[in-house]
Amino acid sequence: MQRLFSTFANGWPGKALLVQRLVTCAALFFSAIDLVERDSALILTTPQIIAAAAGLVLALGLWTPVMGTLVAIAELWIAFARPDTPWIPILLATFGATLAMIGPGAWSVDAKLFGRKHIETPHD
DSSP: OOOGOOOOOOHHHHHHHHHHHHHHHHHHHHHHHHHHOOOOHHHHHHHHHHHHHHHHHHHHHHHHHHHHHHHHHHHHHHHHHOOTTHHHHHHHHHHHHHHHOOOSSSHHHHHHHOOOOOOOOOOO
């Protein structure tokens, strides 16, 4: 995972990425709840449920490039399946794609698992 990002952004940029991940997750959940309440057709609700589940993992900052890409694909699927209202899915697809490209930031599970480690050598 470290090979995908030069650094895990810290400070204000890291906090902004955390906020973007949380806002994206919340928007995915509200969008999924809205669609599931309106439609019960499995073919229409499946991509929403996939996107909402990926949004949960994305909010934690775990497997960010994979989950961001999955969100983008699922939301584009929704945008093409429901051409009457494509703007929210296109916006959510953009959020997913940008998170996949930028990375999770320092405040994420990815940073804890795959970030740079400081190794101390014993002094003899």
